[in-house]
Amino acid sequence: MTPVSSHSPHGQSPLRTVQVLGGGNAGSSVHVRSLASGLVARGVRVTVCAPAEADHLYGFSGVGAEHVEVPRSSDPGSVAALRAACADADLVHAHGLHASFRAVLALSGRRTPLVVTWHDRAYAEGARAHLVRLLERRVAKAASVVLGTTSALVDRARRTGARDARLAAVSLPGPRRTVEHEHDEAERLSPKVRAELGATGRPLLIAVGSLDRHRGYEVLLDAARVWRRLDPLPLVVIAGEGPLRGELQRRIEEEGLPVRLIGRRDDVRELLAAADLALLPSRWEARSVLAQEALHARVPLIATDVGGLPELVGDAAELVPYGHPQALAEAVVRLLADAERCEVLRERGLRQAATWPTEDETVAQVLSVYDELTQPRPLI
Structure with missing residues (x-):
């Protein structure tokens, strides 16, 4: 039967x-x-x-x-x-x-x-x-x-x-390893990933998402102009494809911005593990995969205070207003100079991630x- x-x-x-x-x-x-x-x-x-x-x-x-x-x-x-x-x-x-x-x-x-x-x-x-x-x-x-x-x-x-x-x-689907395993893997892979991206000896900032208007990448480029005075100069790497690629690339070249567009990638977790900060400058996000991956990977996150992001990340990220490049730039400069605050965000991120279904x-x-x-x- x-x-x-x-x-x-x-x-x-x-x-x-x-x-x-x-x-x-x-x-x-x-x-x-x-x-x-x-x-x-x-x-x-x-x-x-x-x-x-x-x-x-x-x-x-x-x-x-x-x-x-x-x-x-x-x-x-x-x-x-x-x-x-x-x-x-x-x-x-x-x-x-x-x-x-x-x-x-x-x-x-x-x-x-x-x-x-x-x-x-x-x-x-x-x-x-x-x-x-x-x-x-x-x-x-x-x-x-x-x-x-x-x-x-x-x-x-x-x-x-x-x-x-x-x-x-x-x-957030996918195998989740122990924090110790994640940390060991990040330590092993980070130098290779950073070298590939051209970020050896300088801060690496990662953004991931389609190159569409609502992602706020124009604001991110505006912010990158502000921190050009930092030494060492942070490198922003944007992983994703979309209709704005040509427009963004032109601005990067014409303004001499420390930003690289690397196209669609299937190794986002490895990119995040090598990053000093994750950036999410969107006009709107619901349940952002990048935000979840960043918190799981213990990478401090700076995100816009929009949509479902405050509900998703709680107090485990730095939230800034959308469309405000100065606020985004100041948050980046502040976190890069504050190792203690970054560690607080890492610990809060793990606690917040543990509350997700x-x-x-x-x-x-x-x-x-x-x-x-x-x-x-x-x-x-």
Whole structure:
């Protein structure tokens, strides 16, 4: 006799879920891989609908999920492919605004429960900002449950019309080693990494993220002009790709700024381990992966006082106003000269990181939502 999954909605067959990704955001993609792995381990059937390159990068198939290629766009072919993939799903879980909107279209006319996770805000200006607000409203009203990765996103979902919005438990996936192991590894790798980046004998400041307007890299370049007077001269290294690369590179060269753009990297933990400070100058962040990695790696973090960052880091980082290069520069200069304050931030960072949910807790919360939405209701 075939064993029945403890998470079967009707006591007959394993729960079948479809995870829908837009394909762009690294944080949501890593989260879905972790979630898929945990759900499969608990007997849930998982299909991940995402562009082909997303499966190549994040390996959903490698953790036991079925991958169905669905392009990013909202054209009729894309929605039809998603609709077919969701045909026998007990529940659909979409991640991000655009993926969620396509899921709403694909499930039109069906009673399949839809869970939506908002990992971050969608960025838009002008007429496109109005479109984004319309999409948010449509998605929030259609979803059975909206999970927000920060309190601000939960509030936004409620204001937009969500009937049930909750704070999501979202872990930082990946093997976490002991503090002693992390420290020993950093000591071993740091000289090599620093030499590669050109930071031998000078402070190394690391920023990570796509080269988009909302990341605040123009402000970071403004700040870098201020600390050019320091000796030794700090080097800022920005890991990431995006539409602003040309504009940023031109400024770096024309103004002689001590900044390097090194493109997309898959060794962010090694970069952080070699860094003296981590910088996060964004206009908005929800549950920043860089902030979490920095605190885990015991790297003092300077971040903007925006979005979900204060909630995420507590008193374990230096927070500065967004769009204020002088404040950012002063925080950098102050921390580079204050070893005692840096050590305080390192210790607070470890304590703060210990309060974040684990991968098991994240999967358990999501599974409880799934069970709630798929268990048969008694007839009244």
